[in-house]
Amino acid sequence: MQNTSFVASFARWRRTVELSVKSLLLHPMRSGLTVLGILIGVLSVVWLLAIGEGISRASQEQIASLGAKNIIVRTVKPTGDDYDGAGYGVTRDDYVKLSSTLSTLDSAVPIREMTCEFRVGRRSLEGRLVGVTPEYQETARLKISMGRFLSDGDGLFERNHCVISAEVADRLFPTGSPIGELVQVDHEFYKVIGVCQPRSASAGIGGSIAAEDYSKDVYIALQTMWRRLGDQIIQITPGQFRRDLIQLSQVTLRVAEPKDVLPTADLVRETIAGDHPLKDYAVTVPMELLEQANTTRLMFMLLLGLIAAISLVVGGIGIMNIMLATVTERTREIGVRRALGAKRRDIVGQFLTESVVLSIVGGGLGVLGGLFCRPVAIGLRYQLERWIPEQMAAVPDLVRNVEPQVVPWSIPLSLGISVVVGVAFGVYPAIRAARLDPIEALRHD
Structure with a gap:
């Protein structure tokens, strides 16, 4: 029915x-x-x-490319009447203090950057000279297409070795392999030991972190940069002379556990706040940006x-x-x-x-x-x-x-x-x- x-x-x-x-x-x-x-x-x-x-x-x-477990402490040039034109930003003492006192850290990677002109014979290119440690390769997600990246020995013995980006290799060495060749930076010469694969630039994320272009980078050991170039940066332009003292451009801290990222970021701010009355630093937490x-x-x-x-x-x-x-x-x-x-x-x-x-x-x-x-x-x-x-x-x-x-x-x-x-x-x-x-x-x- x-x-x-x-x-x-x-x-x-x-x-x-x-x-x-x-x-x-x-x-x-x-x-x-x-x-x-x-x-x-x-x-x-x-x-x-x-x-x-x-x-x-x-x-x-x-944002995720910055590392969900990373905390980035960057140098920021102070402004206002309190700034006397002396040194500013993140220091080596800050790096030592952070890496030795924060128990939740897995690693701490110091970085120093400056704009330089690279020369090979008559060819020249303006780019970014970056002083790094071997851990920077993993932090920046760099892949090597030729040769090798910097090692602990390069920094320990302050060797004049460098690793160049793919575009720098193409511009300065259009023919032949750049491995073993010399690149002039100011009055110093650096031997090319590796070439990176092309890496896309990271876009700036609001006011939290500036965009980074890896296409014109030359990487040398951080200890070599400190010894050969020092902390002083002099820029001379028509009608202007500028002298800055910068020890570190950035310290990237990696936390062992994701749950500890935000509490550790608060500790980072408290640890270095007293040494920087001019607020010449910025702390960026990718996890906060992701949220x-x-x-x-x-x-x-x-x-x-x-x-x-x-x-x-x-x-x-x-x-x-x-x-x-x-x-x-x-x-x-x-x-x-x-x-x-x-x-x-x-x-x-x-x-x-x-x-x-x-x-x-x-x-x-x-x-x-x-x-x-x-x-x-x-x-x-x-x-x-x-x-x-x-x-x-x-x-x-x-x-x-x-x-x-x-x-x-x-x-x-x-x-x-x-x-x-x-x-x-x-x-x-x-x-x-x-x-x-x-x-x-x-x-x-």
Whole structure:
């Protein structure tokens, strides 16, 4: 008995769907435009969320590249009347104090940077000379394509050895291997013992940390830099002479356990605050930045979702508009059906089914279009770089190189919302159709 009832219900539902589809096909242009409204709404949800996810992931990857367990203490030039032009920033004493007193640390990597001109014969290149320890290779995620990186012995014996970046190798040694060749820095010569693989630059993250470009780096042992070049930096420009004393540009502290990162960062600030009344340092904690980025990401995705939802509401209004027009046009048909025994719920079911069909078709096409978000965005970016290269070059790397990432949950969400919109905006026209008086409907021309 139950099986027979189920078969009858299914047959009735199938007839309702078939009748709804036939009714919609009688006006293909009007139905198509309504479907297009839902399609654009669903497409907007998927695409906007995908673009937002792509930007968020790129930002989070850049923050994560700093190391989730790292604490970065950087030198900052003080400003104001209290600064007398003497030495400033992170010192060797700070490095010793931090590395010896904080028990939660796994390692501490000191770094010294300065801008220099590198020469090989008649070729020259201005870049960044970086004094490092062997641990810097892992901290900066540098990979060696040729030769080796600096060792403990290079620093212990203050050898004039250097490791150069891929671009420096290409510019100063366009032919042949640079291994064993000499690079002149000021009046000193350094023997090339290794070449790094190309490494993309890290974008600046707000005011917390400056961008780092590794493409024009030359790395030497930190002890060699201290001995050969000292702490003094002199810059002479037309009409200006500047002399700074900087011992360390940065100390990167790695904490053994992630749970200890934030407490250790507080201890770092307390440890060195008393020795730096001018606030000539900055402490950056990538983990804090990641938490902030996650919060910003959720707010950003919510905003984009709300903006995209407006398109779905507009599409729903289009469904209501076409269904109200359909009720008016099919008043006589409704009267005939009621006269033949159709109940109000049958009329409501038919018009609701038509609304849902429109929303499902539009939503399905919108989801299919949303899956092509990434290739379309990449193709569009390629064409824009060909048509307007100068304008595209001015766009920040984070935006120019972003690749949309389709959020998996956005597909069922957008499709579900489109169905809900179809039902919500189809209820009123369906009820209006069901409440028509059969006799008055039969008299309608």
